[in-house]
Amino acid sequence: MIDHLDHVAVLVADLEAAVPYYRERLGLAVVTAEDLPEAGVRVAYLDLGGTLLQLVQPTRPGPIDDHLREYGEGLHHLCFAVRDLDDAAPRLADGDPGPVAKGGRDRRSCFLPQRPNGLHIELTELAPAPAR
């Protein structure tokens, strides 16, 4: 069902201020950085050797910004890569997985409504998507 851990997301208040620690102290390479206006975030991806660290800064009021204000910076969610999102998401969500959107790196993705052990789980489809 799950192919691998696509990324682990850390919520930050200021992306530009956060990146140097990971890039210069930890020596992680920045793979890409992008604005996701529909999600209301700006993200940077850093190479963790087979998976990615996603730093996420909210850019407008909404759930991500609310989370930052309430709980502060820190670990936010895990994103699992799946081969077929339309197959995996309803099965893992026990029904309607909620909206599928273009996430970072132009990947189709969605969040599961359940939070097993408090874990916020995103699914993203491996690109290119397999023929169906």
Add this chain to the structure above:
Amino acid sequence: MIDHLDHVAVLVADLEAAVPYYRERLGLAVVTAEDLPEAGVRVAYLDLGGTLLQLVQPTRPGPIDDHLREYGEGLHHLCFAVRDLDDAAPRLADGDPGPVAKGGRDRRSCFLPQRPNGLHIELTELAPAPAR
């Protein structure tokens, strides 16, 4: 400095109750499970394709149990694999990195005292350790 993400840790109240979701619903293989009496935890590692998901249950009163009581279940820390812990830990800790202990899978590991962006970071040495 960082070789790769060794594991991402999720704090759970009941390890035996938690494992089936990850093993049976998500289809992740359990790599190993072990008691770490010195750390006061029981852990299970699940294969995330190049990295591991570590489920952590506190087994006695202490900081991990306190965290669970105060914040509940959920994402707890990231563990980065390094080639030489005695070299990397003081550099990343800006001085004394605190105690180095045998962590899970018999690896030498330590936690950094700093929490950049609220992130609790563990370092673990790749095994076998390189000749020095």
